[in-house]
Amino acid sequence: MLFGEAKWTREPLTEAVLETLIDRGNRWLGGDTGWDVHYALFAREFGQVRQTAGQEPGYYFFTPADILQVGATT
Structure with missing residues (x-):
């Protein structure tokens, strides 16, 4: 199972965003x-x-740089 989230703010992503994603995943799985x-x-x-x-x-x-490099040729 893959749980994902995209944040497009100018602020660096924090640990709280990851913790929220994990919590949502746990609730979705229901134990x-x-x-x-x-x-x-x-x-x-x-x-x-x-x-x-x-x-x-x-x-x-x-x-974005990671995604743009996928499949890129040099």
């Missing part, structure tokens, strides 16, 4: 633990959250 859960965040800029949670499996962070 069902049989899922392989992943979280994806899309934002202009990430604060410290990308350095801390980005090291854990199942968390993905994308900026």
Whole structure:
């Protein structure tokens, strides 16, 4: 299961946004633990959250530059 959210503010994304996404995912799953859960965040800029949670499996962070580089040829 993939839960994702996009934030397009000029402020760096905070840990609170990730925590809210995780909470929403948990509520949606309703306690069902049989899922392989992943979280994806899309934002202009990430604060410290990308350095801390980005090291854990199942968390993905994308900026516009990341998306534009997908499939790009050099």
